[in-house]
Amino acid sequence: MINYENKTALIIEDFAEFARSLRAMLNEIGIDDVDLVNTGESALRACSEKSYDIILSDYNLGHGKNGMQVLEELHFHNYLKPEAIFIMTTAENTTAMVMGALENQPDSYLTKPFNNAQLRSRLNNLAAKKEALKPLLIAISKGKLNDALQLCEEIADSYPKYKSNVDKLRAEILMKKRQYAEAMSVYETLLEKRPIPWAMVGLAQAQMAKREYQSAMTVLKETLVKFPMVLEAYDLLAECQLKENEPEEAQQTLKEAIKRSPRVIKRQNKLGEVAEKNGDFESSIHAFKQSIRLGNNSIFKTADSYINYTNSVSHFIEADPQAVPRNLINETESYLKEYYKEYKDDKVSRMRGNIAEGLFLNHQGKQKEAQKCVESAKSLYANIETMLPGMAGLELAKGLRELGEENLAEDIIKDAVQHNFEDTRFLEEALPHLNDKSILEKGKQAHRLNSQGIKFFEQGSYDQAIDCFIKAIEASPKNVSIILNTVQVMLKVHQSGNGDASIIERCEGYLNSINNLSPDDDRFLRFSELLRLTRVIKQELNG
Incomplete structure (x- = not known):
């Protein structure tokens, strides 16, 4: 028998009468601690402040996020504890809705209307299973x-x-x-x-x-x-x-x-990418358009959908100008306006928009307008404080090269390769566009030294390890991962009592050299933690 007395529950439901009915059902089952919210946004706030055992969410929540997008974001932010139960409830039963909801893996799905006995039965089964698996789920999550x-x-x-x-x-x-x-x-x-x-x-x-x-x-x-x-x-x-x-x-x-x-953004984006490479621009345009539409209120909304859509339209114009309908040009102009409004505070996104728009205009024969976009992009690049992400750098370099900015394109692609040499997928796509191949040998040398340094550290040969890491950075001074590896090992050497204060100064210098790493970069959290630890140790040394 499941004991619900100490359980907490959240009901996400925009229809007030049904929400109250659900709360009464849960009270009857034995759950007294029940919170009600009527929007996806308020649900996320509630989950960020309180850890719930049971969440019942309607799929359709009026304006704003729907139930599927709420579940996506709960997973994204790790707001759900491993043993929590999430049940999607809805009166809608179209295949597209059901499949889209199920792809986000709720624990169960209840079609309205349902009664107390049905809810109790479902909860009992789920709670018994989660209780049995709880230690395992927690171990995995940790x-x-x-x-x-x-x-x-x-x-x-x-x-x-x-x-x-x-x-x-x-x-x-x-x-x-x-x-x-x-x-x-x-x-x-x-x-x-x-x-x-x-x-x-x-x-x-x-x-x-x-x-x-x-x-x-x-x-x-x-x-x-x-x-x-x-x-x-x-x-x-x-x-x-x-x-x-x-x-x-x-x-x-x-x-x-x-x-x-059809309601999964990542799949629409993937179809768009593949279709574009296949030269099927009508299919790629349609897929990227769907990803823009689906992105409304979603945690997975990105600038990529707009940029990829605009680039697909540009390639369509380039391939067959006569086949492009006027309404597609108008639609693209409308999406670009929406894009600039959405990402007005992000210099990298604005620069990407400038280049995509420049190509769009250039393929229509509007060279003067395209050049204005190029000049705007160059001005933004001169004032960007953060490191360009690898794929964004590649995209910008290819666009700038096509728009006649060969030198700037080469500088951007060289930087991107040096910062992301260990990313094999990126490297495969970037190398054909890199003119100066000399940095490849330096990158390989740096990675050999990095591997040797790790081996020396594991063997307890700390001086040799540090020597290898220093040489690795000298060979590839812009490689983020090598710098992070170096700092991490140096800090461990210092903490083991085998280093001196100069190591901490060196660590701080290395981290400062990559302090323009974007918060969106996967490596940013590791960078932030190493920088925090370095400063703590430095403060302790200075008394």
Whole structure:
């Protein structure tokens, strides 16, 4: 029997009468601590301030964020504790809505109207499962993967009813630990008994991690024959097809997924990217337009959708000027105005907009107007305080080169390569556009020295480790990851009592050299923590 006395609940519902009815149902079940909000935005504020055990959210919440976008953002900000229960409720039952909601993995889905007995039954089942799995879910959320594997054995023995859930989590833990062969063994053992959608998808993911793309494609195609509504299988199949140089097939696969679930921004953006590379500009324009539309109120709204849309229109004009309807030109101008208004305070985004608009105008034969955009972009670049993200730098360099700014384009692409040398996906796309290839050898040398430094540190040879890291930075002084590695090891050397005060001064100098790292960069949190620790140690040394 589940004890609900100490449970907290949040109801997200814009229809006040139904919200009160839901609260009465929860009170009758035994939950007294129940909060009501009527918008997605107020729900997120509530979850940022209070940790709820149970959340019931309507899908349609009027203006603002819908229930799916609320769940997306709760996951994004880690506002949901591992054992929390999230149930989506709605009277709408269209395939597009249901599939879009389910892709964000609520714990359950209830179609209105439902009664107290139905809600109680659903909550009892979910709460019992979450309670049994709670130690395992918490261990995973804290990154204690070895402990989590041990808990898998214990929970499977204690709760045989949830063995399938434990098997799924065990395989996912092995994937996180990069023990792909072991994960494959778990999936294959399960699939010997019967076809299970998540096990087939998991097996394919393990094969992809081992770069066995043909094998993964076979599994994914079989999955889609048996379970055509498993949307993740389409995304993974498209990824494999791109790896195997089958871009037309990848585009078709993504289209099939979007027919079933059109409300996912990332999938629309991916379709747009693939279609554009295939020269199918009408499809890419449509996909990017959908991603702009879906971005309203979403945490996943980005400048990329607008920029990619505008660039696709430019390529369409370049390929066949006569085929471009006037209303598409007008629509693009309207989206650009919206873009500049939305990102008016972001210099990098404004610069990207200038270049995209410059190309758009240039392909229409409006060279003077295009040049004004170029001059605006150059002025912004001269005053940008943050480091350009790698892919944004590549995009800007390609656009500037096409608009006749060869020298500035080369400077930007060189900076981007040096800052992001370890990003293989970026490097593959960037290298064909880099004229000065000499920095590649310096980058390789720096990474060799970086690896040697890590090995020396692990062996306790601290002086040799630091020597390697210093030489690595000399070879590639703009590489963010090498600088962060160097500082991290130097701080550990100092804390172990094997360094002196000069190490801290050097760490601060290295971190100051990359203090223009954008807060949006994946490495920014690590940079911030190392800078904080460096300053704390420096303050202690200065007494």
